[in-house]
Each structure stands twice: as C-alpha cells, then as structure tokens.
Amino acid sequence: MSSLDVERIRGDFPALQRVVNGRPVVFLDSAASAQKPESVLRAMDDIYRGSYANVHRGVYQMAEEATAAFENGRAKVASFIGAPSRDELIFVRNATEAINLVAYSWGRANLRAGDVVVVSHMEHHANVVPWQMLAAERGIELRWLPVTDDFRLDLTNLEATLDGARLLAITAMSNVLGTINDIRPLADAAHAHDALVLVDACQYVPHLRTDVAAWDADFVAFSAHKMLGPSGIGALWARRELLEAMPPFLGGGEMIRDVRLDGFTTNDLPWKFEAGTPAIVEAVGWGAAIDYLEALGMDAVRDHEERLTRYALDALTDRFPQINIYGPQDVSVRGGAISFLFDDIHAHDISQVLDQHAVCVRAGHHCAKPLMRQLGVPATSRASFYIYNTEAEVDALVVALAEAETFFKV
Amino acid sequence: MSSNLEDLYREVILDHYRSPRNRGELEVPPATKTDGFNPLCGDEVTVYLQVDPETDTIVDIKIQGQGCSISQASTSMMSAAVKGQSVDEARKLIRAFKALMSIHEHKLEGESDGSDLASDLEGVRLGDLEALQGVVKFPVRIKCATLSWNTLAQGLDERG
Numbered sequence: 001m002s003s004l005d006v007e008r009i010r011g012d013f014p015a016l017q018r019v020v021n022g023r024p025v026v027f028l029d030s031a032a033s034a035q036k037p038e039s040v041l042r043a044m045d046d047i048y049r050g051s052y053a054n055v056h057r058g059v060y061q062m063a064e065e066a067t068a069a070f071e072n073g074r075a076k077v078a079s080f081i082g083a084p085s086r087d088e089l090i091f092v093r094n095a096t097e098a099i100n101l102v103a104y105s106w107g108r109a110n111l112r113a114g115d116v117v118v119v120s121h122m123e124h125h126a127n128v129v130p131w132q133m134l135a136a137e138r139g140i141e142l143r144w145l146p147v148t149d150d151f152r153l154d155l156t157n158l159e160a161t162l163d164g165a166r167l168l169a170i171t172a173m174s175n176v177l178g179t180i181n182d183i184r185p186l187a188d189a190a191h192a193h194d195a196l197v198l199v200d201a202c203q204y205v206p207h208l209r210t211d212v213a214a215w216d217a218d219f220v221a222f223s224a225h226k227m228l229g230p231s232g233i234g235a236l237w238a239r240r241e242l243l244e245a246m247p248p249f250l251g252g253g254e255m256i257r258d259v260r261l262d263g264f265t266t267n268d269l270p271w272k273f274e275a276g277t278p279a280i281v282e283a284v285g286w287g288a289a290i291d292y293l294e295a296l297g298m299d300a301v302r303d304h305e306e307r308l309t310r311y312a313l314d315a316l317t318d319r320f321p322q323i324n325i326y327g328p329q330d331v332s333v334r335g336g337a338i339s340f341l342f343d344d345i346h347a348h349d350i351s352q353v354l355d356q357h358a359v360c361v362r363a364g365h366h367c368a369k370p371l372m373r374q375l376g377v378p379a380t381s382r383a384s385f386y387i388y389n390t391e392a393e394v395d396a397l398v399v400a401l402a403e404a405e406t407f408f409k410v
Numbered sequence: 411m412s413s414n415l416e417d418l419y420r421e422v423i424l425d426h427y428r429s430p431r432n433r434g435e436l437e438v439p440p441a442t443k444t445d446g447f448n449p450l451c452g453d454e455v456t457v458y459l460q461v462d463p464e465t466d467t468i469v470d471i472k473i474q475g476q477g478c479s480i481s482q483a484s485t486s487m488m489s490a491a492v493k494g495q496s497v498d499e500a501r502k503l504i505r506a507f508k509a510l511m512s513i514h515e516h517k518l519e520g521e522s523d524g525s526d527l528a529s530d531l532e533g534v535r536l537g538d539l540e541a542l543q544g545v546v547k548f549p550v551r552i553k554c555a556t557l558s559w560n561t562l563a564q565g566l567d568e569r570g
Contacts, residue, residue, distance in 0.1 A: 346476075346479060348451055348479075348551070349478050352548070353415065372452060378451075378453055408479065
C-alpha cells in the first residue's frame with residue numbers, strides 16, 4: 001500500500017498521458033529530469049499571461065507583481081531546504097553552475113598551489129571538472145575518497161585524506177549508485193580539519209527532506225528540474241558570511257549597488273551573485289513545484305520511493321539471476337536510481353529495445369566516468385523512480401528487459 | 411520483435427556483433443595506434459593500422475575496445491572492408507559510409523539535395539555495410555556506427 005495516491009498524482013502530469021510506439025509511456029528517467037505537474041505549468045503560464053515584467057526594475061504594478069512572485073519563489077526554495085535566510089539562496093542556471101560559482105569565486109579567492117580539495121569517486125562530472133580546472137590553473141591538489149565493494153563511500157582513510165584539506169566536495173546521493181551519503185558526520189570530520197563542505201544535493205533534495213543547517217554544510221548545490229520544476233534554474237545555498245566575503249562571479253546589472261567610471265560596489269545578498277535578468281518565470285514555477293511536493297509531504301514521498309525501489313530490486317534480481325546491479329541492496333541507504341547491466345548486452349542496446357516498449361531509461365556513463373572506470377564498465381542502464389511511478393511500470397520494465405535478453409542472447 | 415527494431419538490428423549486424431572480425435593488437439611501431447571516444451555513451455575503440463609505405467596499402471588492421479552492438483558491428487565490418495585496400499580506397503570508403511549515415515562534410519544541414527550522396531557513393535561497393543543503413547532512422551545511434559570510421563580516418567591522417 002503506497003503512502004501516495006499515485007493514480008491521482010499521475011493525472012496531474014500531462015506528459016505521463018503520452019503514448020509512444022503504441023504504448024503508454026513508462027517514464028523511468030526522473031534522475032535525469034522529472035516531469036512537470038499541471039500546477040507548475042499553470043503558474044508559469046499565468047505569469048507570462050498576466051504579470052510579466054522584469055524584476056527589481058520598474059515601479060509599475062506589473063513589475064511589482066513579477067518581483068513579488070519571483071522573490072516568493074526564492075522564499076519557498078530557501079524554506080524547503082531549511083535555509084536560515086532567503087538571502088543566502090542564490091538563483092543560478094543549474095546545480096553545475098552553482099558548483100562552478102563556488103570554484104570560480106570562493107576557490108580563486110581562497111585556494112593556492114598545493115591546497116587540497118577532497119572529492120569522491122562517486123561524483124558527477126559537475127563536482128569533478130570545476131576542481132580539475134582549478135587544479136590545472138592554480139595547482140591545487142585533488143584527493144579522492146574511494147567507493148567500497150558494496151557501493152558505499154569508503155571512509156577507511158577519511159582522516160588522512162582530509163589532513164590539510166580546504167574543501168570537501170561531496171554528493172548527498174549518487175546519480176549512478178543511488179547511494180545516500182550521511183553528510184553530517186562527513187561535515188563534522190571536514191570541519192575538524194578546518195575544511196569547508198560543499199554538498200552536491202541535486203539528487204537528494206527532490207526525494208528526501210533536506211535541512212542544510214542539520215547537515216552543517218557550507219555550500220549546497222541543487223536544481224529545479226529534477227524536482228518537478230522547470231529547467232533553466234538551480235540554486236546555490238551558502239552560509240551568509242561566506243557569501244559576503246566572496247568576490248562576485250558574473251558582473252553586470254542587478255549585482256551592483258553603484259557603478260562609477262573608476263569601479264563598482266556590489267549589491268546585497270543574494271543579488272550580488274545574480275547578474276543580468278534572472279529566470280523569472282522559472283523561479284515561480286519552482287515555487288509551484290515545491291508547493292506540490294509539500295502538499296504530498298516529503299516523508300510520504302520518501303516512503304513511496306523506498307517501497308518502489310525495494311519492489312524493483314526484488315523484481316529484477318528474481319527474474320534475471322545474471323543481472324549486475326551497481327548500488328546498495330539496502331533501500332534505507334539508497335535512493336530510487338537503479339543502475340544495472342547484463343554481462344553480454346550493452347546499455348544502448350537495452351535502451352533501444354526498451355524504447356519500443358515506451359520504457360524510458362537512461363543509458364551511458366551518467367556523467368560519472370571516474371566512477372564507471374572504478375566499476376570497470378563503459379556504460380550502464382539506469383531506471384529511476386519518482387512520485388508518479390508504479391509497481392506496474394516496474395513490471396513493464398521487466399517484460400521489456402526479458403525481450404532484450406532474448407534478442408541479444410549470444 | 412517489432413519491424414522497427416529488425417530494421418536496426420539486421421542479422422548481418424548481429425553476426426558481426428557476436429563474432430567480431432580482426433580483434434587484437436599490432437606491435438607499435440611499425441603499426442600505428444589511434445584511440446576514439448564517444449563522449450555520449452563512454453564507448454571506446456582502438457584502431458591498430460599497418461600500412462605498407464611502398465604500396466600505400468593497409469596490410470593489417472586490428473581492433474580493441476568495447477561498445478554496443480551497432481558500434482561493434484560497424485567496427486568489425488569496417489576492419490573487414492578496409493583490410494588489403496589502398497589508403498585512397500579506404501578514404502573513399504569512409505566518405506561513402508558517412509554519406510550512408512547522412513553525414514556530408516562541409517555542408518550545412520538541409521543544404522544537400524541528394525546529389526552529394528550519389529557522388530560519395532559512386533563506384534564504392536559497400537556490401538555488408540549497407541545493413542547499417544537502418545541506423546539512420548535512430549539518430550542517437552549514428553555516432554555509435556561512425557565512431558570506428560572516424561578513428562580510422564584520424565589514424566590515416568596522423569600517419570601523414
């Protein structure tokens with residue numbers, strides 16, 4: 001018995017009514033990007049039709065309405081992750097940009113040759129490449145926390161790895177393995193070494209109740225599009241004193257207090273980091289997405305996904321004894337992204353057959369090539385679940401996989 | 411199995427996928443070694459080429475790497491098609507294969523009137539390779555089919 005009324009939820013999502021190749025679509029790729037409910041689409045449409053104007057500019061009524069709606073979106077996002085203040089919530093394009101902002105602004109102001117940044121083998125490229133760029137430019141040292149044979153973070157050498165570190169940049173939930181990392185003890189360990197903590201919470205925030213203060217994190221990056229909101233907007237949350245000390249990222253309108261011939265002064269937080277016209281309508285849509293999730297309750301969301309993930313893990317291993325699943329079996333320490341591989345069938349070929357069944361899964365390296373090399377595989381297929389997925393859809397996945405297996409049998 | 415899928419996975423493709431030709435390595439030098447990557451899916455291919463400088467002929471070719479059935483089959487067919495051919499013939503074959511995949515170099519999309527396809531394919535016998543034509547209907551898979559051909563082209567170019 002699910003904790004969510006999934007049939008009613010499904011009715012709220014126009015894209016889930018689609019038919020592909022003559023079959024109702026089975027959307028199992030929410031870890032890449034989630035579908036959007038009517039309420040989000042309507043909130044965005046309403047702004048465009050009735051209250052659209054640039055924000056923080058005009059003194060006329062429509063501009064005031066747009067500004068209020070935009071800042072209301074910010075307040076909802078900040079509150080959703082337990083941010084102490086909405087001023088600490090910077091709108092960016094996506095989680096990748098949030099991490100790049102930290103690397104560019106905080107990193108370039110604070111890191112010197114030989115300084116250590118610690119990341120893990122299970123990071124998305126978004127939390128690897130910005131630090132590698134700094135390594136190439138500044139000569140900082142990157143250290144890696146490995147992954148255990150049961151797909152958890154290997155903390156055996158945590159203390160030695162953190163020794164001398166300035167930053168621990170770590171994911172809260174792996175987009176490949178589904179593994180949830182327990183952030184608070186990691187943050188405590190990092191802080192004991194005077195290192196700051198950046199959390200890539202892109203996969204975590206959509207699925208579990210998030211409290212950045214309870215994590216004791218310093219920077220948290222996430223995006224709207226994986227949590228029922230629109231693409232094109234994400235956020236960086238950071239502690240106020242860090243943001244105040246950091247130099248600006250992009251220069252331009254909105255981020256200034258004053259500009260003279262001989263220089264500029266920066267605006268207050270959060271606008272100091274928001275140069276140019278922001279994603280106004282997207283912020284409103286994100287707020288509507290949060291309203292939708294909060295009406296369901298994040299505990300119920302988590303409960304539904306835990307049950308469905310358990311059902312899927314059992315269904316896959318019962319039907320396919322030879323399947324390799326890359327991620328923990330214990331659903332209490334993982335999210336609903338299940339990466340898998342058959343010994344003799346490439347992930348692309350699996351996806352192609354699944355597409356004929358209108359089953360949408362991701363195939364490839366999931367922007368995590370260091371992890372894929374550790375796992376010793378070029379690519380996996382990944383099915384991922386959200387509030388609108390059902391046990392019947394897991395069954396459809398199993399049927400489609402059985403056909404792929406027959407077709408490609410060597 | 412739907413007819414759509416059977417267009418893509420023709421029997422000859424599955425045969426090359428299950429029994430790939432010319433797998434292995436060559437000693438470098440005298441052979442050359444070129445790596446190709448598909449950043450989209452993580453597939454990798456390594457092409458070893460031995461060209462006789464006297465006759466400008468590809469006397470041996472070996473392939474390593476991993477990939478999906480389309481990329482493996484295309485690689486296997488490529489190796490069989492160019493082995494024993496002159497470098498010029500191999501280049502012609504590369505152009506013809508890319509034309510088959512609807513890729514026309516130096517042309518903007520939508521500009522082609524089909525005459526380039528005809529000229530690129532003129533006088534070239536694709537044989538088994540024509541089985542890969544079904545890939546065109548699945549645009550994301552075209553990169554799988556062309557990976558080893560691009561790697562071969564790079565190998566021939568780097569050889570100087």
